[in-house]
Amino acid sequence: MRIHLSARKRAFTVLGNEVLRDRRLSFTARGILAFLLSLPDGAREDVRTLADKNPGLGRRGVAKAVEELIELGYYVRRTVRDEETGQVQTETYVFDTPQPAGAPFPVPAGTGEAEAGKAGAFPKGNKNPEEEPPTPAPAGRAGEEASMVDDTGRAAALLARLGTAEPKLTLGTAEALALAPLAAPWLERGLSELEIRNLLTAGLPPTVHSPRALLADRLIRKLPAPRTRRDAAAPAAPLAECGECRDPLPRGQQSSICAACAGVAALSGPAAVGGMGHVTDHVAALRAVLRGRRVLPTAHA
Template identity: 30%
Template sequence: MLPTRERYVAGFVDHLPDGAAMSVKQLAKQLPLYGQQAISTALKALSVAGHLRRVRCAVGAGDETRWVFRTFWSRTARDNEWWNTYLATEAATRTAAPVEPPAPTAVPPQRTPPQPTDTEPSPPAREAISAERTQTTALSPAYLALARLGRDDHRLGLSADDCTTLEPLAAQWLDRGVTTDYLTNALTAGLPAQIDSPVGLIRRRLIDKLPPRLPATASTPTDTPAPTRRLLVECTDCGLPGPPEALPDGLCHPCHTTHSAGGRPSPDPTQITAVKAHMANLRDLLKPV
């Protein structure tokens, strides 16, 4: 049975929608009963109990690679073997998936639940992974780049119909080898102070600033291995990354040792002596002459 604070935090996290922000600061804003330190301690306890794991995964390719932080949540407490198997399946899925360009901005830690049930999945949570990928790949990169413009600058907010109308023009840019970051920068650079028609401005820029088509480069050999999509578990306490098997209970070795000992390690006796000597020296200096 979890303590009251951990049950309170677990109940809130369990009802968050997929993809919700899961940083300690964000949770502390939404849970007024506890501060950031208490939330951090509760998340560590939930990690040790087998309810969550934090991971870092690389997205993109080459110079476009960035790290995305995610939190996997399980309503049912799972042991380390189950989590290692699930995360290995997740890493293998990302290796087989096509490389997609990263978003223009860093992605905050997000909750991605494996949707466990009382019956052990085999392989773990494969249905949830497939559903998540289907939702992500349903929209083209060109459409997503246009849809995100309003998130970056409210003056460029486009409706769903606007994005669908402009999607073919934006796709021409991506077909010529530019990235979504390049496309976004070209559409948002040097904007006027007031924009009366965002769709008209974006259409004009998509047509007028269309980049030239570069000659095709040498094709990649068919036997070139697919890029490895790395996935590292992050220590729930200190944030140190590592492979899943190296972080039992979601904690690195020093944090796991500290937690098993029931608290912080005792300070070095030599440090205590040095501090006492320093304080005595300060008191001597403050005495009146």
């Protein structure tokens, strides 16, 4: 099975693998728990509203799954009495880690007057619960922070994909996000994903007990030095051409006519001894060399 995780910068929920893999819970209970933890703080859900959103499960199935969550401490109900009105109401708490019996409850964030609402409703002010408000366009310091967040998201996605190439380095979403700040400098230094993957997966031990610890060490220890920008070499100037035959002239020659056209070609060795026939052949060979068509012969038969 190949797992593919998309890099998310907004509208996501972070859950530990121990929650989603708690075998004491049925898959139905795990799914309901994940759904409840994805809701904004203050949302109101109960067995009836959950059953209405999952017709195939029914209230009995939802109630059974919620009882599993209550038994293990993921879902806690508390009955309180309003001191002013004397009314009794039930408060519900959902946790991503099991709570022992009798554990103290979190202190409410504010002391303002509670707002009444229907079960299944989202907190006031969120007109469209399916979509979060768009992030404003970054400017100045905010733009730099947004760029850092973007690099961190790309780094987390890259680390999450490592397990596809090397199963020994498979990471969970929370682990990839935790290591993302260490991987972001690799992207900032211009390394491609293939280069990073090769550096991180090269020379792995036969058994990797903690992919997160191993990658944290390698991301720090193997971070390449910043790449220096090399200016492109200036192209070589084209060879000047003979004003008569248009053949290329040797570099550094001051005259605008080649030696053959000027009739002053100086030859030495076998070509000078062999007469005019050899002189003509040698001149033709020189032209071919300058044109890049053939290799100058070293001797004549």
